[in-house]
Amino acid sequence: MLQTAPASSPAPHRQGGVQPMLAVSDLHSAYGQSEVLHGLDIAVAPGEIVAVMGRNGMGKTTLMKTLMGIVPVKSGSIRVDGADVGALKSHQRVARGLAYVPQGRMIFSAMTVQENIETGLTVTHERRVPQDLYTMFPVLLEMKGRRGGNLSGGQQQQLAIARALASRPKVLLLDEPTEGIQPSIIREMGRTLKKIRDDRGLSIVVSEQVLSFALDVADRVLVIENGVIVHESLRADIDEAQVARFLSV
């Protein structure tokens, strides 16, 4: 099939008239003078799972860090449930409903599993780890007294997700959750993410390089390249071969 139109054929947003839970418009961000994101527009509906795909160095992690306030916004806006969070500090964004599972998991390795989850409770002022988190990740209950750094990669990933969920977010951001995790656990994680969405109705943005995982979990797939979104399609009518071409080196 000959394709003459640019790859960024704008696909219809799923949410229709519903106000998006996460709305990013014309987002630019930069490390010092070098701009990495050149005007992104993303809208995520309540309860929607969006996968952001792209090769290394294309801006996935920068997007996540900018959404979380770790990399400053240069221009553009980030709205969570209608409220602009672009100028807020990380912890204030968490209080407004963003939660973050970073690349490499970044759990607090010298602290116990339970303490790790408790750090996520800071903005909710709850004192105890909610039981439903342990129900969702029984292995964490088993290991709650162990230091986070002594867990396996898959267990650390569950811990990082539990820590993020502890702040009762509206939007969960996951940055390459499958990196360094064995395939059987990746499938398990796909099920977990969908279960989290179904149980809690939150929106999930997951950045990914593994196409099969993205197709497994996402309702919609975006492809980011050199800091702009070059392709967008719903899970139902995705052209796998085309997305795969964006990801091949």
Place this chain on the structure above:
Amino acid sequence: MFGDYSLGDLGAIFAMQGFAGLILFSVYVLMALGLAIIFGQMGVINMAHGEFMILGAYMTYLCSNFFQTQLPALFPAYFFIAMALAFLASGALGMLVEWALIRHLYKRPLDTLLATWGLSLILQQAYRSIFGAREVGVELPSWLIGSVQVTDTIEIPINGMFVMAITTLITVGVALLMYRSRFGAQVRAVVQNRAMAGAVGIDTERVDRLTFGLGCGIAGIAGSAFTMVGSTGPTSGQLYIVDTFLIVVFGGAASLLGTIASAFSISQTQSTLEFFLSGSTAKVLTLLAVVGILMLRPQGLFTLKVRR
């Protein structure tokens, strides 16, 4: 050097010097705790830490004078109030300094060294202008004076025991705060990964300010204890800052237990050797031993065993 003493004498000497060393140990532990908390938390080496301690000592001096002249009835209990005031004054000054100076320099750790050193000079001159260049002493209430006769040759000063009890209480308090409380967990999270701590919802700036205040406040209490074993002058704090750095490095930064163990070994070595040799030779030997051990164990005495 031990040849001239009988075995019994030596025992008594070691016990008494050991005890004198314990008072030094108490001051060191309190100083090092504050310094280690601040260094561990924000990577700031606080060169003005000795001056925060001396602020606590001057607060104790003021308190002592005030109670002597205005409220003699409460004089026996003034030391507790003095310690609380010392903690609050040093802590408040610490938070002010963090807000006005340190927080602008977090990305430039070497500059904080210079800035806090400048601050220490400013504080020294301020003390000189306010309290005068002469060293001042503190009047102790009568129940703190005197000593307990344990055997014919060993007697233990009461104020020493008091200082140690206070130090134990504060160390246990700090340990509980750091390892059992919500605030402590936040502090440790920020220490391990500042960006991530913010991204789980911890207000890292507030944690920084409170931690800096806490570290300086503990130095204030150290100053309060210090008034019992030394006289307070504008530059007294400087004498302690180098030893305190040594203790923090030797113990392994960010390890509470390591700090205590290293304060204990350094103060005991110092105190015991001082009896047999001159003070400076004792210091040289202590330093040499520390340098030797650090060459073999650069990470300090205690480190956490965990995958990073």
